[in-house]
Amino acid sequence: MTSVFEAPSQAPAAVEIKGVRKQFAGRSRRSAGRLALDGFDLTVREGEFLCLLGPSGCGKSTLLDLLAGFSEADGGEVLVDGSPVRGPGADRGVLFQTPMLFPWLTALDNVLYGPRARHESGKETRERALELLDTVGLGKAVHSYPHELSGGMRHRAAFARVLINKPKLLLMDEPFGALDAITRVAMQKFLLELWQRERVTIVFVTHDVEEAALLGDRVCVMTGSPGRARLLLDVDLPRPRTIESTETLEFVRIKRQIREALEDTEAAR
Ligand SMILES: Nc1ncnc2c1ncn2[C@@H]1O[C@H](COP(=O)(O)OP(=O)(O)OP(=O)(O)O)[C@@H](O)[C@H]1O
Ligand SMILES: [Mg+2]
Structure with a gap:
């Protein structure tokens, strides 16, 4: 397990999120707003496959929206390729749960x-x-x-x-969440092959511990209220990974680590 801010390699940063804060306004003047992200820090290196996991409502989609340029942070910096994100752009491809x-x-x-x-x-x-x-x-x-x-x-x-x-950066928000098991495995295989071939940078949100361990170079486990990066885990399983990778003891060990980190964040809520 590495600390939150360590990057896995010395490749240039594709994404830098520094002390980001995102506050949603309350419905009325009297109802308090929602602090969705606060003090969020994360660096994703070029060509890295980063999986983002965390309890529902912890700010995963909010974070992807900031990276996609669909919304703006209220504090901190969101840089893609060293430049502040100012709006959507074709350099960033976004895939949602619903196509x-x-x-x-x-x-x-x-x-x-x-x-x-x-x-x-x-x-x-x-x-x-x-x-x-x-x-x-x-x-x-x-x-x-x-x-x-x-x-x-x-x-x-x-x-x-x-x-x-x-796109140089793919932002994927639970893109395979609604698929049946067989299609999901086929899409994971397709994505891994594409990533291996094109070396795009990927930020991939999932609820599925197994999916995160299979796909990611690193897994960022978030905690909610407000959303922060709580833990970063290196997934040092050999590549290329296939569905058979999920049957190894090493894979089971990584999965357990992610699950425990998730349980820790749930317990700390
Ligand atoms: N447009 C909005 N207006 C007000 N509050 C919002 C808005 N969008 C998100 N929020 C709040 O911000 C917090 C983070 O939401 P977000 O959708 O980023 O969570 P998430 O981690 O993607 O959850 P899930 O896993 O369920 O998709 C939640 O408390 C949510 O209610
Ligand atoms: Mg979401």
Whole structure:
């Protein structure tokens, strides 16, 4: 177990969160607001896969929103690639638990939506979109509309839609939480292969201890009220990891460490 602020390698920082505070206003003047994050510090290195775990309401989504540029911190600094986040950008790809697709567009047009908005709709972009859809296993469904796709297929289409922008940072908020076990394993495998190949930086929120241990280089366990990074665990399991990795004794040991850290944070609430 390492302390909260130690980075695993000397790679440049992709994300620096320094003393961040986020306060939500109360509903009325008399009701107190909610201090969702306070004194939150975390550095994520380039190419790192960081998993974020913590009790419901501890501020995980709030933190991802700050990184995505969907909202602003009330204090502290949120830096991506050394620059303060000032709003959403194509350098950061965001995936939510519910796949974000336009229902009136086909899978292909959904993927091409971002590039078209940036006036990049040439033949090459279209070919890349088709290639990406093929990579995510939707080669035969490129002209299907979201309602014609299964839940897992919609997730993969949303994934392709994010990947077309070649984000350097992927922000994933429980992206596989709603999937059945088999699709979930397939998506985890796909994500690990992609990460291994492209070396993107990933911040991945999950409730699932096993998922965090399988995917992450490090696991940040958060505590709530207000949300803070409480513990950082190095997951020193060999890569590439596959579903078989979950059957090793070492994996069970890491899982136990994460679970105990989570139980500690629950007990301290
Ligand atoms: N827009 C908002 N207005 C007021 N309070 C909010 C808002 N968004 C979040 N909060 C509060 O901030 C705290 C953190 O919420 P957040 O959604 O970040 O938690 P979380 O860790 O993602 O939880 P979960 O695991 O359930 O998704 C919660 O107490 C929540 O009620
Ligand atoms: Mg959340």
